[in-house]
Amino acid sequence: MNLEIITKEDLREFEIKLLTEIKKLVQLDGQGAxxxxxKSNEVRKLLKISPGTLQNLRINGTLNFTRIGSIIYYKLEDINKLLEGGVK
Structure with missing residues (x-):
């Protein structure tokens, strides 16, 4: 039988790693950014624009998108470029 002793320091290190991973998961799930x-509704909320304005951004090529079935998706990276004025 092989026994290992776990110290308080081992537990502290584990706690820090675990909390770091949980924070990453919460940020990914809880923040659209x-x-x-x-999705379109998330982009509208983020940019504070109407559905028509978002449609115009798609039509004139200002904001790239991907359609899967009836759902339209936008890359966060493209939205950030738009906000920074770096989109074509």
Missing amino acids: SKKWL
């Missing part, structure tokens, strides 16, 4: 892809 941490996602890689956003």
